[in-house]
Amino acid sequence: MRPRARLCLTDLHGSLSDPVLDTMNFLNEVTARFPEAISFAPGRPHEGSFDPGSVGRYLRTYTSYLARERGFTPAQVTSAVFQYGRTKGQIHELLARTLGNDEGIWVPPEAIVVTVGAQEAMLLVLRALFAGPADVLLASSPCYVGITGAARLLDIEVVPVAEGDTGPDPDAIADAAQAARAAGRRPRVFYVVPDFANPSGASMTVHARQRLLDVAAAQDLLVVEDNPYGFFTRDVSPRPTLKSLDRDCRVIYLGSFAKTCFPGARLGYVVADQDVAVPDGSRRLLADELAKVKSMVTVNTASLSQAVVAGMLIENGYQLRSANEAAAAFYRANMQAVLTGLGRYFPAGRHAEHGVSWNSPDGGFFVVVTVPFAADDAALEVSAREYGVLWTPMRSFYAGREGDRQLRLSCSYVSPGEVAEGMRRLAAFIMGQRAS
């Protein structure tokens, strides 16, 4: 008998032994493990009035647009839905128009690469910009695991820059860049979610955004702005994106339709309007370099997904902010109910007694609660099984131990009728853990 192939985890790529690579699976699957629990865990959007039958209508809207406004023949329409497409994507013109309408970001459609969600965009940006081990990524901390995980796959070092209630401190970013440079490294990119960050809920003031751009210019950094939640304000006016304030072409903007349209389409995009100088003296768009990487990651983004999202954009007049107002109201009400629930069970002014505190984000999906015990996977198991309530440990969003006693509550996926009961269960769990 010949030997079977023997593989050992320690012989595989180092990323597979790093807990950060388990996190996305966890976030994606924990709700399925405890279907009866009330779930404040996943950052999934509310399903609202989505109907699988509407997919056909969106497709028809798009194919009619191609035939009527673009003059496609029936065979060309079929190819547009059925075949491989352009590596950079097919609906870049519609995306550019929508981005202009919604965010005041006006870029040439050629500067857009359509991606398999914002996740693929992160991988493309990191692969293109990070040339070797000297290059380091600065990232707001706590940090979305998608960027730290993608960096881990590519053996890119991440330097965390601590976030406050109004996001990262631009001076701290400058300090981190200088320290990296002093250590012989090249600080290349700063990654940030300026609006209602995942997981912290923090948002940058307009002043901090401008100062961040000043620091980026002074330190020769590019800024990757990830904006999945910007529509979902609570009691603030929308703030300008970094990209809309960007005069120096330093911001690479990541967009997602997962929260605003349709997670099951896995559609996102990256705006990369930076010039790249080529040794022969010519210039290219960074977007074209990202597309070259993309051709070896996913070849192109599903034509089907692009067609369906295009149909949604067309039906909404190339603007999604107003189309998302009902969803924004839903998240707003849920977050208020979560904050009200926390206030009921853990009254203000008695923090010394109960040891529980939380932030009050300006919008988005997430509230962070600090508790007087380790909020780890074991505690989550207890919470799910014994108390019937799910949340996300904050630990995996930090490089260090800062999040060990924090949990993230997502207000996006729970139904409004369940929030009060969910908060009762969460309070019982927290009080039970304190007592144990």
Place this chain on the structure above:
Amino acid sequence: MRPRARLCLTDLHGSLSDPVLDTMNFLNEVTARFPEAISFAPGRPHEGSFDPGSVGRYLRTYTSYLARERGFTPAQVTSAVFQYGRTKGQIHELLARTLGNDEGIWVPPEAIVVTVGAQEAMLLVLRALFAGPADVLLASSPCYVGITGAARLLDIEVVPVAEGDTGPDPDAIADAAQAARAAGRRPRVFYVVPDFANPSGASMTVHARQRLLDVAAAQDLLVVEDNPYGFFTRDVSPRPTLKSLDRDCRVIYLGSFAKTCFPGARLGYVVADQDVAVPDGSRRLLADELAKVKSMVTVNTASLSQAVVAGMLIENGYQLRSANEAAAAFYRANMQAVLTGLGRYFPAGRHAEHGVSWNSPDGGFFVVVTVPFAADDAALEVSAREYGVLWTPMRSFYAGREGDRQLRLSCSYVSPGEVAEGMRRLAAFIMGQRAS
């Protein structure tokens, strides 16, 4: 005025300066650049009777299956199409059943990861299995650019193993593995398309397949078997896949629905039923490790694409080979017409005079023609503009210069009525180049 961000190609990742990264874009887009030319360039499938309106029907077939056979509630059906899904994919059970029916490959559904085309599967496999610079990839040469490109993104060295008319020689694979080991490297994986390879059209005999598996066992190699074209036999019976012959769990199998169902869905999968030993003494499936990588590349594969392809599988009784018989007949007739055309313009026995030769593949999409001049991008421009016929230079499929005087003709996308005229134009181009 502050300085704009300045990027130089030479400061970006080295892959972006490698011509292999331009190849996929080229293949994907050259047809669009010359819409009037007859195109033997892209390996796109024939569009047959595809109708965008059928997407809605496939979706209904799948959602009915979920409701009736799986007992999903309406809300669960909506989630299955609309939401994020399981990282490894949602339709693994249907894929396992279809793979068993079509190829005699029976694997547990848990060993399957649904991917964004076979391309993403290549990236996941390479990332998981290649731990550091000592690990090298052996690949049949000429080689599909998707695997060499993905390796380039991850800084993985590729060692070519020359292919003959019956594919790679197992002894040459053993020699290459030993030479790599003697040089202090770890030969990790051998990549091959055993049936009707892209670009060579070569196919392995059953005997060579068995010897390849012997070599893999002796040299402790894993084999990545990529099988996009296996259904499209010409005048041979289907041969068993490597995976169906694999007794030692050495074969990782890549499947694609791009040629057999629907390229615009960007759906593929990888079968990775290998055990991975974990330091704590437990075991995992390699598929689960690949899923961890996938979570940081694309999070999960579009639920929408999975739903539509699932509807196709259900409507076809979980077998695609018979459903593809009409397409196979189409490709067969086209390839015969291409070979007939070559024979007409470049008669046998007069090779010394015209200097043109070609192979006669057992199936698939591709014929390789050797010509007495450099078949490079400049020649292709001439062919497209002056003669109205497109093909693919073979050069980018080789690490060296072996393909400099070869061109690939794809028989898949051209319409049958155009083949004869296309061959007339190709012959005129070849004779024109010889004379110039």
